Amino acid sequence: MAVEKPRLLLIDSYDSFTFNLVCLCKQSIPNCTIYIIKNDALTIAGLLPFLSFFSAVIVGPGPGSPENDEDIGVIKDLWTLPEQIIPIFGVCLGLQSLGVAYGAQLKRLDVVKHGQISHIQHNGADLFHGVRLVEAVRYHSLHVVLSKGGELEELAWADDAADNGHVVMAVRHTSKPFWAVQYHPESVCTRGGGAEVIMNFWRLAHNWSLKTRRPVKHWNTTLENTFGKPWQPSPLACIHRSTPSIPHRTVGTQILEIPGLTAATVSELFGRFCIIGSLMQTSLQITHFVGDGYITLIRGQQSIQENLDRRDAWAWIADFMRDKGVHNGHPDIPFWGGLIGLLSYELGFGPLGVSLNKETHSKRHPDLNLMFVERSVVIDSLTGRVFIQSLIPDDDCWISDTASILTNASSADITPLARADPIQSTPVVTLPDKSRYIARIHEAKERIFAGDSYELCLTARSILLHFSPRLPNVFYQPLVLPIPFSSCGPSKAPSRKAPGITRAVAEAALIGSTKEVAENLMIVDLIRHDLHAVVGEDVQVKQFCGVEEYETVWQLVSVIEGKLEPGTSLASDPSSQLGWELLKKSLPPGSMTGAPKKRSVEILQTLEDQDRSIYSGVFGYWCVGGGSDWSVTIRSCFKYEDRSNAATEDCSCVERWDIGAGGAITALSKADAEWEEMLVKLKSVVGAFGVSCV
Incomplete structure (x- = not known):
């Protein structure tokens, strides 16, 4: 008979909604x-002896076709x-x-x-x-037609009318304890067919087990050699500490009241490292290329390599930061010192289980490039306070010398950096080949129609060459956009701003x-899955498809938040590894x-000619x-600071700038519209070089 506490086995087909389910x-x-698992x-022969230890099986969704054994x-x-x-409940592919x-x-559905x-x-x-x-969310391009009798x-069924007609949405076996739904009960936008259906499945499964006297064996911890431990959020999120460890390190801080001081002023006084970091010759730089078995540590002109010794770069950085925690920084600001830098798109391949395409991967820039910042200046633009820290x-x-310089700067007339002379010739922008890009869109859509992905974020690289180099600082102002983390906008579905496109018009166009x-919903469900994996069950969508205004576009933006389990003290612990684990x-x-995600990344490697490197990675701090x-x-x-960027070896005045852009390809995408969307995203960047349009 069934055990008092149900023990379920969920079979994951490499899906990105698994933890939602x-x-x-x-x-x-x-x-x-x-x-x-x-x-x-496991093969069926390997799994069969263990089924008697489980109350039921959940077959999750996933990419691909049930007719493909892989x-x-x-x-x-x-x-x-x-x-x-054994009772089984299947979802979508299930x-x-x-x-x-x-x-x-x-x-195949006629309309995906x-x-x-x-x-x-x-x-x-x-x-x-x-x-x-x-009202249920569907993620499928394939469907089944049941045989009569x-x-x-x-x-259950959906009436897709002219799109697909009658489509099966739920089935049961007439004599065996098998049930399944085609839609996704775990999606944030499914209403009425989620928890209610899962509860009914368990009621039916439990009753069947009682009726047939199906025994469930007592669990043996040795079985965890095969199945691992039962699901819970990341072990890091489950550490409970009654008294957080207090490190001996401290932060020296001085606060100035300088309302007129701007980030640009700080940049001009202290060089290219701008607001956050004031680096020294002894400041530590940490770099790593995906595929290398070592981390490179750089201080000034000295460079050493430290072997990873079976760790990956993520674990090495976690170990490095383990004893760096402090507790006495000023609570009004988010950064007291620590790691600042960039992580590439490809650095996420290892934890995801994706192999690197060595044919397209270059070593133009490290996949991990971080500085350990010990001296920093943080400006609170809201209050005008300036925090000087070490x-x-x-x-x-x-600290006192820096305070004097900044105080004097606030009362002095600072001549801004002169802009360079007008560009001597029009910058040359080389866009991706349009016909090739559109062909890749069609390839992406075919993979979507085949069931391999719901959405593929296809990107390409544009190149801008100009012949009158300017200081990077001169480019800073025109490049900055009035949004958080100015070089990005983590949202979906842009609509070009233009005369007459008011908020009401934009909302009607986007929300309608x-x-x-x-497109937005698919990524919301994916991010919920990623958050569940680390923080546990408490993940909420605080905003779904809100329309927000940016410099050149209107965009749909959703906000997803996750909270640690009650009683977990890691969030306030300076030595916490939780944020790093979530990022990983x-x-x-x-x-x-x-x-x-996994299947989509693998497909994108076949559709894109180069690695993405910094583009599509992340930047920030720990x-x-x-x-x-x-x-x-x-x-x-x-x-990139290498000679390969020059148009010719004898033309040192040529600068090359790489710009990545693209868009999310779905079954509903129109190739020409996707091309135009990519151009919209390029426009705000190339405008800094004096190029009015692309």
């Missing part, structure tokens, strides 16, 4: 524990076991695999439904007992667009890949106080 199950089935972790793995064999039958196992036809909400009609019984209105019974013991002289809302599990950024803030690097340009 896990959390929905935990909320819907009281006191359950859930173990997760990949669909290719996509479905062990799942295809679960439905036809001659013995040891339903399709159940259908194929019992004679259903697998077909990715991130779209449909009204689901149902029979009011079985999985839908007590359920009324169901077969062993599967339809429980982590170096007995560094009072530097099935494509734009679907979030890269590459879902807003720049598509979903499911403070010694335990906090961190990272933002996706987009709408930016990069000048």
